[in-house]
Amino acid sequence: MSVDLSAVAAEPGAAKPDPLLVVDGVSRSFGGLTAVHVEHLEIQRGTITSLIGPNGAGKSTLFNVLSGFDKADSGTWTFDGRPATGRAAHRMARRGLVRTFQLTKTLSKMTVLDNMKLAATGQRGEQVLPALLPPLWRRQEKEITGRADELLERFRLAHMRDEYAGTLSGGQRKLLEMARALMVRPTMIMLDEPMAGVNPALTQSLLGHITDLRDEGMTVCFVEHDMDVVMGISDWVVCLAEGRIVAEGPPSSVAKNPAVIDAYLGKQHDDPEARGDDEPAE
Numbered sequence: 001m002s003v004d005l006s007a008v009a010a011e012p013g014a015a016k017p018d019p020l021l022v023v024d025g026v027s028r029s030f031g032g033l034t035a036v037h038v039e040h041l042e043i044q045r046g047t048i049t050s051l052i053g054p055n056g057a058g059k060s061t062l063f064n065v066l067s068g069f070d071k072a073d074s075g076t077w078t079f080d081g082r083p084a085t086g087r088a089a090h091r092m093a094r095r096g097l098v099r100t101f102q103l104t105k106t107l108s109k110m111t112v113l114d115n116m117k118l119a120a121t122g123q124r125g126e127q128v129l130p131a132l133l134p135p136l137w138r139r140q141e142k143e144i145t146g147r148a149d150e151l152l153e154r155f156r157l158a159h160m161r162d163e164y165a166g167t168l169s170g171g172q173r174k175l176l177e178m179a180r181a182l183m184v185r186p187t188m189i190m191l192d193e194p195m196a197g198v199n200p201a202l203t204q205s206l207l208g209h210i211t212d213l214r215d216e217g218m219t220v221c222f223v224e225h226d227m228d229v230v231m232g233i234s235d236w237v238v239c240l241a242e243g244r245i246v247a248e249g250p251p252s253s254v255a256k257n258p259a260v261i262d263a264y265l266g267k268q269h270d271d272p273e274a275r276g277d278d279e280p281a282e
């Protein structure tokens with residue numbers, strides 16, 4: 001681990017020695033439901049921080065808000081010491097914060113290389129299709145292709161460079177999602193369930209890539225509902241439940257925190273599928 005967090009209190013809202021992202025009073029509701037209400041959160045620079053919590057805890061909503069893909073109802077946040085509240089995703093990408101997003105239908109019909117090149121435009125995604133790319137982008141094309149090839153090599157996707165992205169396996173898609181996000185050379189990468197639906201061998205490889213990014217100095221934050229996945233890799237774990245931070249700390253302390261256990265068990269208790277009930281009671 002590159003940053004020592006041993007002196008940081010394991011409690012919600014804990015101050016970090018050198019936070020890259022600082023969140024204050026952020027809330028987001030849908031109708032009458034408060035999906036997120038985070039009083040204070042600091043993400044330490046140069047660490048792997050995991051955001052865990054049961055289904056519906058608000059993890060993706062918080063991610064979407066902070067990365068500029070959704071709007072908060074209230075609250076403020078800063079990135080790298082500068083105000084970032086309500087900034088659009090492509091502006092945040094230019095400032096160094098990117099998030100991965102899943103390969104959509106449209107992107108599946110483009111080649112792997114074009115997916116990478118498009119990502120270089122900085123999270124504008126499908127709003128900027130290749131035919132419409134600005135002249136500046138064309139001038140930089142050589143450099144961008146070079147960067148794309150370098151990343152495809154690193155993520156072992158070079159042999160798929162000219163294939164349609166839709167032909168990739170589930171695991172290769174996850175690698176492409178990560179590689180795409182790195183096109184803009186971010187300082188912070190936010191990964192939404194990077195291991196979901198991936199086989200164990202590939203999970204190990206993805207975990208290796210994530211650790212490498214951190215070791216190169218990048219700040220990594222990922223959302224995961226499966227607590228076991230994050231334990232081995234995280235420097236710090238933040239647990240959300242019903243939109244609020246209920247615990248924070250090193251993985252070992254969070255794993256045995258009663259509020260975390262309650263959040264997961266409580267959810268299981270409410271969820272007929274997790275209880276193993278196939279049919280609702282008469």
Ligand SMILES: Nc1ncnc2c1ncn2[C@@H]1O[C@H](COP(=O)(O)OP(=O)(O)OP(=O)(O)O)[C@@H](O)[C@H]1O
Nearest residue numbers: 030033035053054055056057058059060061062225
């Ligand atoms: N666009 C939306 N419209 C209405 N409700 C929403 C919307 N997005 C999220 N919600 C609700 O907000 C709550 C938080 O959802 P969110 O997806 O952020 O949780 P999560 O922790 O990421 O869950 P999961 O692990 O299942 O992805 C849920 O109750 C969800 O139904």
